[in-house]
Amino acid sequence: MTTIKNQLGREHQDKRLRVEFSDGEIAETNLLLVSECDEHQGCNGITYDIISTNRADRMKKGAAYWSDSADVRTFEVLGD
Numbered sequence: 001m002t003t004i005k006n007q008l009g010r011e012h013q014d015k016r017l018r019v020e021f022s023d024g025e026i027a028e029t030n031l032l033l034v035s036e037c038d039e040h041q042g043c044n045g046i047t048y049d050i051i052s053t054n055r056a057d058r059m060k061k062g063a064a065y066w067s068d069s070a071d072v073r074t075f076e077v078l079g080d
Contacts, residue, residue, distance in 0.1 A: 016079045
């Protein structure tokens with residue numbers, strides 16, 4: 001697993017990732033978009049589809065999710 005600090009970037013878009021979030025969720029995702037900006041921390045984050053997760057309440061069909069970059073603890077690239 002890779003820590004998030006300055007390592008999750010736009011080159012990871014359209015990749016399948018295993019992501020561990022700070023709230024304990026561990027999800028296999030399809031990373032749709034990495035948002036990066038210099039204006040303020042609150043606009044940095046990821047948009048993703050969940051393939052699987054340890055949180056049953058997050059498995060809504062057809063839903064895309066957004067998480068602040070600060071909430072991503074670690075990630076691992078699983079493939080394209």
